[in-house]
Every structure is written in structure tokens, then in C-alpha cells.
Amino acid sequence: MVDVVAAPLIALDRVGKTFKDGQVRALDDVSFSVGPGEFVSLVGPSGCGKTTLLRLMNGLLTPDSGRVTVDGKPPQPGPDLAMVFQSARLMPWRSVAGNIEFTLALRGYNRRESRDRAMALLGSVGLRDFAEAFPHELSGGMQQRVGLARALAVEPRVLLMDEPFAALDAMTREVLRNELLQMWSRRRMAIVFVTHDVDEAVLLSQRIVLLKPRPGRIDEIIPVDLPEPRWQHDPRGNKDFAAIRGHIWDRIRGMQKDGAPLEELAGAFPRGPVENG
Amino acid sequence: MAPSAAVARRRRERQVRLGWQVAALVALVAGMYALNAAAGKLVMPSPNDVVLASIKMWGDGSMLTGLGQTLTVLVLGFVISAVTGIIGGVLLGGFRRLGEILDPFVNAINATPGAAFIPLIIVWFGLYTEAKVVLVWNAAFFPILINTTAGVASTNRDLVEMARAFGASRVKLFWQVMLPDAIPSILSGLRIGAAVSTVGTVIAELTMAQSGLGGLLATAGNRFQMDKYFAVVIVLMILGTLITIALRFAERRLARWRVALNEER
Numbered sequence: 001m002v003d004v005v006a007a008p009l010i011a012l013d014r015v016g017k018t019f020k021d022g023q024v025r026a027l028d029d030v031s032f033s034v035g036p037g038e039f040v041s042l043v044g045p046s047g048c049g050k051t052t053l054l055r056l057m058n059g060l061l062t063p064d065s066g067r068v069t070v071d072g073k074p075p076q077p078g079p080d081l082a083m084v085f086q087s088a089r090l091m092p093w094r095s096v097a098g099n100i101e102f103t104l105a106l107r108g109y110n111r112r113e114s115r116d117r118a119m120a121l122l123g124s125v126g127l128r129d130f131a132e133a134f135p136h137e138l139s140g141g142m143q144q145r146v147g148l149a150r151a152l153a154v155e156p157r158v159l160l161m162d163e164p165f166a167a168l169d170a171m172t173r174e175v176l177r178n179e180l181l182q183m184w185s186r187r188r189m190a191i192v193f194v195t196h197d198v199d200e201a202v203l204l205s206q207r208i209v210l211l212k213p214r215p216g217r218i219d220e221i222i223p224v225d226l227p228e229p230r231w232q233h234d235p236r237g238n239k240d241f242a243a244i245r246g247h248i249w250d251r252i253r254g255m256q257k258d259g260a261p262l263e264e265l266a267g268a269f270p271r272g273p274v275e276n277g
Numbered sequence: 278m279a280p281s282a283a284v285a286r287r288r289r290e291r292q293v294r295l296g297w298q299v300a301a302l303v304a305l306v307a308g309m310y311a312l313n314a315a316a317g318k319l320v321m322p323s324p325n326d327v328v329l330a331s332i333k334m335w336g337d338g339s340m341l342t343g344l345g346q347t348l349t350v351l352v353l354g355f356v357i358s359a360v361t362g363i364i365g366g367v368l369l370g371g372f373r374r375l376g377e378i379l380d381p382f383v384n385a386i387n388a389t390p391g392a393a394f395i396p397l398i399i400v401w402f403g404l405y406t407e408a409k410v411v412l413v414w415n416a417a418f419f420p421i422l423i424n425t426t427a428g429v430a431s432t433n434r435d436l437v438e439m440a441r442a443f444g445a446s447r448v449k450l451f452w453q454v455m456l457p458d459a460i461p462s463i464l465s466g467l468r469i470g471a472a473v474s475t476v477g478t479v480i481a482e483l484t485m486a487q488s489g490l491g492g493l494l495a496t497a498g499n500r501f502q503m504d505k506y507f508a509v510v511i512v513l514m515i516l517g518t519l520i521t522i523a524l525r526f527a528e529r530r531l532a533r534w535r536v537a538l539n540e541e542r
Contacts, residue, residue, distance in 0.1 A: 060438065060441060060442055076444070077441055077442050077443070077444050078443065079444055082442075082443065083439070083442040083443070085435070087435065089435050089436055089438075089439040091436060093458075093460070094457075102453065106444050106449070
């Protein structure tokens with residue numbers, strides 16, 4: 001296991017979680033840590049508890065066994081551990097700016113400050129002109145940008161992202177990945193990024209936690225040592241990129257041999273707190 | 278080019294529709310004349326007499342007095358139903374256990390014809406305004422309660438989880454996420470409630486101490502003054518239509534986003 005040198009910001013210690021009164025084991029003996037400012041991806045076929053891990057790190061869920069700590073304490077849901085979801089989850093009755101102001105109010109900003117801040121953030125994601133628009137008037141990519149702006153507005157120490165680009169078209173996804181990387185190199189909060197897209201994980205993150213399903217366990221933690229900043233040096237032409245990618249795919253094929261069917265075959269995972277699917 | 282053609286076509290369709298609507302109205306009035314000529318004024322008053330009766334009743338103040346009495350019962354009954362129905366619905370929808378326990382009772386009372394309670398209401402509350410307001414409340418409360426309950430219970434879980442993840446307290450979660458999310462359901466409950474309130478008001482005025490527009494209906498009907506009777510019916514028709522328009526307007530204002538979502542589909 002590769003560990004970070006600095007004291008970990010998020011630490012998971014032999015975490016286990018079951019659903020449906022213990023009938024379904026979602027996670028078993030998962031340990032890893034995330035350092036301050038680190039970009040870590042959680043990758044694996046569905047049914048390996050990626051989303052459950054994010055919820056545990058936010059504090060929406062508590063582990064049944066083991067410990068999750070953020071800054072040495074059990075996490076409490078709040079603006080410091082901001083979430084970005086697969087669907088933007090904007091409140092349809094609030095304007096775009098209003099949606100961002102909602103989280104700013106939770107952070108304790110007064111009305112005037114939060115207005116200014118919301119406008120500044122919308123500017124930074126290129127949506128200043130849409131501040132008064134309602135979410136349904138925006139495209140999927142724009143909605144997801146607002147979801148990202150809402151999470152960034154509160155200046156979180158950790159950004160927990162649950163397949164944020166999975167529902168977008170390929171071009172929008174590419175643009176948003178780039179924006180995310182630029183934003184991360186400016187602000188350097190820790191990011192935990194859930195995806196089942198291997199290329200995306202290698203492209204974005206510094207470390208990849210590869211999970212295997214039923215119950216969710218760690219298969220391997222893979223360091224991604226590619227030149228930074230990646231939004232300037234697209235690593236996809238790099239030999240190392242291909243090597244890491246190939247290695248991960250080999251591992252996933254290995255899981256398949258172990259009898260764990262991949263994404264398409266894995267409809268059986270319980271609809272507990274699993275996002276959209 | 279294409280959009281303006283589409284606009285022109287839509288305008289043309291609107292004109293055709295309006296034309297047919299005017300034709301239907303003319304046919305209706307012509308039918309009244311014909312029935313009046315064939316069967317006499319006891320079966321169908323001449324539209325001319327209805328207009329004259331209207332002018333007379335508005336002139337001597339009897340229509341205005343009646344309308345005032347009706348509106349008092351209607352507005353009081355509706356407002357009390359709205360307040361109690363929304364509060365009750367929020368409780369039943371918000372506290373799932375409570376909602377499940379009370380569900381059969383709510384359904385049973387809602388399924389009982391409202392008129393069945395009239396004798397009981399008379400015994401408990403008498404024959405005057407209070408009793409009429411209670412009757413209206415009894416009719417309008419349940420649609421508002423049931424719609425509010427459904428709206429609050431079926432709150433968008435994704436949004437609730439989002440708000441919780443960002444640290445929203447239970448109070449904030451309720452006021453800023455669950456309640457706004459339920460507003461479209463609450464408004465449709467209010468719309469049904471308002472329609473039922475109008476019916477309930479007239480039934481109360483007919484069956485309890487006669488008053489208001491319902492009372493005028495009963496008096497005119499009992500004396501076979503069908504011209505007066507139709508004059509009152511027209512006022513009730515306009516009143517009902519205005520209430521519906523007002524509520525649809527409120528729905529557009531308060532649930533603008535939902536209206537827009539529906540129009541897109």
C-alpha cells in the first residue's frame with residue numbers, strides 16, 4: 001500500500017458496511033488514506049461500493065466496522081466535505097445563483113456576501129450570464145458546471161465527486177475534466193473521484209484505488225506518476241499512461257475470471273443508497 | 278421563415294377554435310329560445326327574461342347581498358380548509374409512521390359522501406354561517422390534505438441527500454427543500470379544494486338556513502321563477518370560473534419552474 005508522507009486528511013481503517021440488516025455486505029476491510037490536496041480516484045465495476053465509500057467519507061453513512069476519520073475525527077456532513085453528484089441535483093425552483101447561495105447560506109455567509117460569491121463562482125465556470133436562469137433552462141453540461149460551482153463556492157477541504165461526468169456527452173466531459181484539473185491546480189483541495197472509466201481515472205488522479213466487487217474490497221492501490229499539470233500535458237499519448245491503463249484492465253479482467261461479472265452483468269447490487277445506476 | 282409560418286398556423290388554429298366556440302354559444306342561446314317557444318317559460322325561460330331578471334336583481338341589491346353571503350362562507354371555509362389541510366398534510370407526509378397509521382381513517386372519511394355529514398353538522402353547529410363553513414371545510418379539507426401528504430411524502434430524495442451532504446439542518450431541509458418540492462402538489466390540492474368549496478357552499482345554502490346565492494336559487498326554483506333562477510346560475514358560473522383562473526394564475530407564479538417543465542414535454 002502506497003501511503004502519503006504528510007499526515008492523512010481522510011483515513012479509512014478496515015472499514016466494513018452492510019445493507020439490508022446485514023444481508024448485503026457492501027464493503028469489507030477497506031483501508032486507505034487521502035492526503036491534503038491529493039487527487040485520488042476510486043475505480044471498479046459496479047457493486048464494489050464506490051458510492052458507499054464517498055458517503056462514508058462525507059459522514060452521510062457511518063461504518064458498521066472499522067473507522068473513517070477526517071482530520072482525526074469522524075466526519076460530519078457539511079460544506080467542508082462538498083459533494084458533486086452524477087446528476088447535478090439542482091433545486092428546480094431556485095435560479096442558478098439561488099442554488100449556489102443555498103450552500104453558501106449553510107456555510108454562514110449573509111445574503112449580500114453570498115450573492116457576490118455566487119456571481120464570482122458562476123463567472124469562474126463561465127455561467128455568469130445564466131445566474132438568473134432556472135436549472136431546466138440549462139443543458140446537462142451547464143447544470144453539472146453549476147453543481148461543481150455549488151461545491152467549490154464553499155471552499156471545501158475535500159471535494160467528493162460521484163461519477164460527475166458519467167452522464168455527459170464525450171466532448172462536454174472532456175472540457176469539464178480539463179476545467180476540473182485547472183481548478184484543482186489553483187486551489188489544491190483534496191479530491192476523491194469515483195468513476196468506472198479507467199481512462200478518466202488515469203488521466204485525472206495521482207493515485208487510483210482499484211476496488212473489486214461483492215463485497216467491495218481493495219484490489220490494488222496504483223500510483224499514477226505522470227507529468228503535471230496534466231491540463232497542459234495531456235498524458236494520453238504517454239507510454240506510462242498506456243502501461244497503467246493496461247495494468248488496470250488486466251486486473252479488472254482478472255476479477256471477471258474470479259466470477260465477478262462486469263458492469264453490464266452486475267444489475268444485482270441492491271438499490272440501497274446507490275446513485276442512479 | 279419556418280418559425281413565423283408556425284406562429285401563423287397556430288394563430289389561425291386559435292381563430293378557428295374561437296369561431297367554433299362562438300358558434301356553440303350562439304347554438305346554446307338559440308336552443309334556449311327554441312325550448313322556450315316550444316315548452317314555455319316554466320321549462321326554459323327566454324334569454325331576454327334572464328337578462329331582465331339579472332338587471333333587476335343586481336339593481337335592487339338582492340344579488341349583491343347573496344353574493345356577499347356566499348363569498349363569506351366560501352372564503353372562510355376554503356381558507357380554513359387550506360390552512361388545516363396543508364398543516365395536516367405536512368404532518369402526515371413528514372412523519373411517515375403517523376401517515377401510515379392514519380391513512381385508512383383519512384381514506385374512509387374522504388370516501389364518505391360529504392352530504393352524509395350534513396345532519397351531524399346541523400346538530401352540532403346549527404343552521405347558520407358557522408355550520409355552513411364547517412360543511413365547506415369538511416368537503417375541501419380532504420383533497421388538500423391528501424395532495425399535501427402525497428407531495429411531502431414523495432419528496433425528491435436526491436435533493437434531500439444533497440442538502441444533507443452539505444450539512445443542512447432538519448429545519449432547513451424541511452423549509453428549503455421538502456416544502457418547495459411539495460408546492461406543485463399542494464397547489465393542485467388547493468385547486469380541487471376551491472372547486473369543492475364552491476359546490477359545498479351552494480349545498481350548505483340550499484340545505485341549511487337559506488342564504489346567499491344558493492338561497493336565491495332555492496327561492497326562485499320554489500316559485501318557478503326560472504328567469505331569476507338562471508340569472509343566479511350565471512353568477513355562480515362566473516364565480517367558479519374566476520376562482521379557477523385565479524388559482525391557475527397562482528400556480529403559474531408559485532410553481533413557474535414546474536409549469537415550464539411540463540410545457541417542455
